[in-house]
């Protein structure tokens with residue numbers, strides 16, 4: 001672990017990145033073919049560092065317009081929700097391309113049952129009053145670390161939180177909706193398929209979560225301050 005930290009820090013230094021996104025890719029080894037017997041099973045580690053802005057800065061003030069993708073998530077019994085595996089991303093990239101073609105900021109992905117799972121690169125939260133809901137891990141999401149932090153912050157700040165099965169109807173009838181991710185941080189989602197969510201602007205709970213997350217992590221403060229005033 002100490003050695004890995006030193007490699008990551010060295011990569012950041014060489015790339016002159018002070019505030020950026022770090023991604024580690026761990027492979028199963030080198031060689032051809034699916035059968036692990038036939039490869040050299042010594043994992044390779046790739047360290048990628050860069051600045052990464054998933055969404056334009058102004059989207060943190062206006063919120064994202066989202067479409068429902070025709071690509072569904074891979075079920076939780078195929079890829080464990082805690083595993084961020086490259087194989088998962090073919091569908092998510094296709095979903096993001098759909099959003100781009102539609103001029104939308106993000107693509108909502110449902111599961112095979114038509115339940116809400118997540119967006120192409122973020123987890124989703126719905127707000128009704130002081131109650132916050134997010135799809136259960138069994139819905140086929142990546143169980144993101146920002147999702148965990150936001151749940152913890154919400155519970156510590158007077159909100160109730162439930163992880164449950166949600167449908168697009170729950171989105172249409174939510175007061176507010178927001179998305180979370182390491183790169184996205186916390187960002188409002190203000191419409192789904194051109195149907196306004198709440199009053200079509202990032203609402204007070206979304207802004208509160210943006211502020212709480214910025215305070216906890218020390219990142220994203222500039223947009224959070226901008227929307228909190």
Ligand SMILES: Cc1ncc(COP(=O)(O)O)c(C=O)c1O
Nearest residue numbers: 121122123142144145146181182
């Ligand atoms: C599909 C998907 N869901 C959710 C997330 C959010 O996960 P995290 O908060 O761990 O960054 C990501 C982040 O990359 C993602 O790619």
